[in-house]
Amino acid sequence: MSTRTLAVQQPIEPSKTKDEFTSYLGLLIGLASITMLFVTLLISYSILRIQAGYWFVPGEGSFPMKLAIINTVILLGSSGTWIVASKNASNAKSSAFRKWTLVTMVLGVLFLISQIVLWKILITKGFTAQSSIVGSVFYMLTGVHGVHIIAGLAALVWIVVKVKQDNLELNQGRVKLVGLFWHFLDILWICLFIAIFLI
């Protein structure tokens, strides 16, 4: 009985044999799950909004609205800085990569802090999760997104650590994956922003 010769003769640690596409596929499935989570939350929002008969944009016209736009710009900026970081990674510039990843992280943290500030301002204006269904939906959507941003920050920390541990070359695939996740969170925020503030 013949066995086709493969590149791998001896079984080795499985995680080192998988190729880039495999990890990419895994992340895609995870992102599909997260998408389903937010699709359900958004559909629930739509139904609650249609049935409520009245709705308003949180902080319309006043400072909180401007802050929300600033937050969006910060997050979009962080996606931009990440693109720079990943370009450095593919050009094997390890310390530039680290620097730009840290900037991305800082912007991400800034986004979260700024979201919390936005929350605080709205709460002092009497717009709480309990004050109306609009409030409940607002804090729920931004809160669940915020939790996922924390996960994204953890991924950024992880990639910095991994690049430090092994070298940049071995981690090219992982850099791309972290980028995919971070950009996903950004696009997700844009959808939420449109749903909460614009429609």
Added chain:
Amino acid sequence: MTHKEQSFISKYIFSTDHKVIGKQFLWMGLFFLFFGGFQAMLIRWQLSYPDLAVPVWLLGNFLFEGGRMTSDHYNQLITMHGTIMIFWAITPLLIGAFGNFVIPLQIGAPDMVFPKLNMFSFWTFFLSGVVLVASYFLPGGTAAAGWTSYPPLSTPVGGIPGLGQVFWTLSITLMGAATMMGAINYITTIIRSRAPGMGYFKMPLTIWGLFLTSILNAIFVPVIAAGLILLLLDLVLGTQFFITSSIVAGIKEGDPLLYQHVFWIFGHPEVYILILPVWGVVSDLLSVFSRKPAFGYKVTAICMCTIVALSSIVWGHHMYTTGMSPLLGKAFMFLTLLISIPSSIFFLNWLGTLWRGNLKFEPPMLFAIAVLWVFGLGGLTGLYNATVTSDIYLHDTMFVVGHFHYTMAASVLLGGLAAIYFWFPKMFGKSMNPLLGKLHFWASFIPLNLVFFNMMVMGYAGHHRRIFNPMEYEFLKPLAGLNEFVTIMAIILGAAQFIFVFNFIYSMAKGKKAEVNPWNAATLEWTVEAPIPHGNFAAVPTVYNGPHEYSHPKVTDRDWIAQSEPLPVEG
């Protein structure tokens, strides 16, 4: 092959080896199966002897003051029995244990593609179990709003005391996270790590079942997670997603019906998630023990895919009595009934596998045929619930309980036992005692039918669900005798499981060493000898044949040929 020396902790506790993780899920699943089964005994006792204290041998005086159960306890029991059996018994047993153990072996892979994620998934699941069990120690008791946890009953409006509902919601969310991690692993592994030569239509049907289950898990568990997030916010933050302050229609704020839709959009695919692995396993086992290929393999796989697709658009049949628009009701009825077609077809394929076979009645085969029986019956009784008019009467009666116990509990339990008997030699390297297995089979199969068939009888007689004392109602008084009979049969069913426990433990400890391939099965897991080393195969196998090459005319010296063995050339 050499592997760095592992400590006990990294080998058995925080292992990334799919076989170890599979066994960890097995222990958790079996523990909760018995926990949930014990709860069923308490429920049955209360229903048939509402005026008697729970006896000592059911730990009555230990659990309840003076052995008397209150209606609060009863509501907690029915809630947790359902919750535990679905999420902490079936899910870890069929999907966690067998998914993990079998998938890489059957597709010829060294392990799952994400071993660390796999380990993380188990420990998240373990944590969810801890939170669940912790809920029992809360001062207000555990959750008591039914496993469906409809608001507003499950919100502060409903009056259920304490934090039980909060813990319940948290534990299911954690369990859902573990499931999603598992789904990522299974889907990616099956797509990417199949051995060379194993096309999709050369995979064992067990893999098809687990693959489709994982796809449903990945898509629909997040849906219930969303619903539970909203419910959790209602519970702890004082929001009103599912609570409405007006008692009549008018300005609506929250909407309890929204929860029901979100829940059942998950809930209906969930029941298919629970049964798909069994469908796959049974299809394979019938083939192994009939010594002929699974009849209509491709058609069966396609039917399973069709059912998966249809399952996502039929959830409304759980909500016929909620006052939905007539058009919607009709649409859901039509779509639900459509599922009959692929279901009947692959059921007939099961019979086709037995037809003209060479049937060997080992314990796995007995249980597999039993699944045929209970799923056939259970599936047919679903017709009553799919039809709007008969469901108006039968909704929320014991008829539904009988129906889903046949399709979900009986089929999955019997299928899970078939899987345990079948893969025990590969998991533990020992043989289980076949005589005890056959005794266990009959001692389970007969009472099981007598319990759940009679529940349907009671439901048809009007016995509605989740009631602490049926004797409050005049129209239920004639059912007292039957209720008692069902309880006695349930106790016998419960007791019969100890035959299995004894066989299992004894065989693990002192059983005869098993041969490499005691069943002469063709799939790849039977080509490696237990204890299977880390990395599974000494070299990546090449797959030449399908998974069910039994009684092939070209193979003359025996009635099987392994997937990784090429067929003999014409001489």
Added chain:
Amino acid sequence: MRRIITRNWISGITKKLQWFKRGAWGIWFIDPPKDVSLDGHRIDSVIQYTDTVITIYFGIVVLALIYFIFKYRTRPGHKAVYDKGNSKKHVAITVAMGLLVFFSIDVVIETMSFRDLKEAFWNFPKGDDVVRIEVMPQQYEWNFRYPGDDDRFGPESFSDMNSDEVWDEDESFIDANGNGYWDPSDDIVLMSEMHIPVNRPVVIQIAPYDVIHSFFLPNFRVKIDATPGMVNAMWFQAKETGVFEIACAELCGNSHYMMKGKLVVESEEDYNKWLRSQEIEGPRDDWYDPDYGLFHWGWEWKEVI
């Protein structure tokens, strides 16, 4: 204790043996509660048809199983036939059998069900002889409201004690918020017991006070959920007089099992007599509490489709 178990067990078995005497293949060998409704028989017919066909099909499956188990059991010299069942013939036969099952059961019960929904259950009666009742379940009681002489429903009257109410020219009063109500003081509001006349259609509208409940009439084969924020409607008609039970068919808390009501079906005369004799159950001076929602329940009758 043991004697009681044995006696009940034996009676359970003898009841089981009586199933051969039942009609329509009586696989559910205990009869449902006596059907006293106009349309309940439709549900019973659908169930009986389904019983018959699935007994035939499952019976065939069981016979086939027994036959296969016997004929194809392993024994020396016996071999399996290598057949993958994927030939065009085999696929066609299985698909045809699947479609046969679908058309002989599913399509038939679906047609029966659509017809029954259209002709009866969703075909709400209109006209003067319709009895209208509002039902409000709460934890753990049933509240019923009948319109009074003005034949309209309204919230509880609090005209006697609150000077904020004003009567307008139409002899209906307006509350402090300027909302107009007709005179609700003649509504009949009761708990636990519902009376209806025989042979007249009864339409109920139902909305709960707190959590989800479900209004279940076993003797009429119907139930409808009561969901907060919605008003659902259901109708039924009694063919016989008698006293029947109402059960709650949705878990609503720790006394859900005790939440039963009484449905009294009586002759037209008796019903009118009963209606006239009811005192108006409105708020009383000494225990009226404007913040307690249960005093203000009731809604203007919704026009049913």
